[in-house]
Amino acid sequence: MRVANVANLLTGVRLVLVPIFLLALFAGNGHESGYRITAFAIFAVAVITDRFDGALARTYGMVTEFGKLADPIADKMLIGAALIGLSMLGDVPWWVTVVILVRELGITVLRLVVLRHGVIPAGRGGKLKTLVQAVAIGLFVLPLHNWSSPWLTVAWAIMWAAVVLTVLTGIDYVVCAVKDSRERSAGR
Template identity: 75%
Template sequence: MNIANLLTALRLVLVPVFLLVLFAGDGHEFANRIAAFTIFAVAVITDRLDGQLARKYGMVTEFGMLADPIADKLLIGSALIALSMLGDLPWWVTVVILVREIGITVLRFAVLRRGVIPASRGGKLKTMVQAVGIGLFVLPLHAWPPVWHTTAWVVMGLAIVLTVFTGLDYLVSAVRDIRRAPREPNPTQ
């Protein structure tokens, strides 16, 4: 264990805590939404820190390589599903983002033996914009001026565009890499 792995583990623990706080009461109480936003923000910050620390100080481990993306997907996925269940975010938004995330994860496993599909700058930007958009929707927007709701939708709209664009970019890159890779000899010939 190292600090990067501890931050990843903390994020995994924060996911159910975030959900419990978000759904406390009727799911729309002002104080609970602020507390849920705070927990979500801390979890997002740990995502940023663990990767930076692991790369900078040579703390990259198998646990981190496996647990970090799982923690990311759990945090983003559970927040989207929870917000849709509470009626704060339309289900189509959740479906679009989750289909892309699951599709890219499956694609990465499919091409794993030919190499790793690294995270692109666009993918990292997409993750950051998704986190900001989700964070805004976690806030008690019903109690704030309408400009906050509009801002949340503008950021979420950008997140959806980046989600689709980067998903297509990954798909094109993977297909191109598969076509370029040398074919393994067929032992039956």
């Protein structure tokens, strides 16, 4: 399978959007509404490319080794950059960023270890976790401090859901990897 395909191009676009997103997020004093809305739009486009690149790759047989590696890296870079940026600006507590990033980095390392035996695909829980994280982060990127407090309450409720899903899906992934490893060992 050729590396140059639409799915991998979208992954590349997402990688390029990460520093552009950060520039918009920190533009001005980091809390100017116009720049924050621009940062949100860039973040939203990047999240949408994640949805489409995987669907295209699976539907049209464009799955490549490059895509299998680059797609999760692009996802982690986007989520990580957004969370670190929001924590640096004081909009998201550092503990939220640390919990999510430790899980993401831990699962990435586990995937690399398991990669030689095959890929453990993301389950429904992982896909839901990614969606909820993206919605929560997107809401915090928006200039909610200028909006009514119910919006901020909604953003926090979704962020809490993201943290809980992040932890639960991380545990589930580790359990599946251990079970898969034991089954492979027993089959030898």
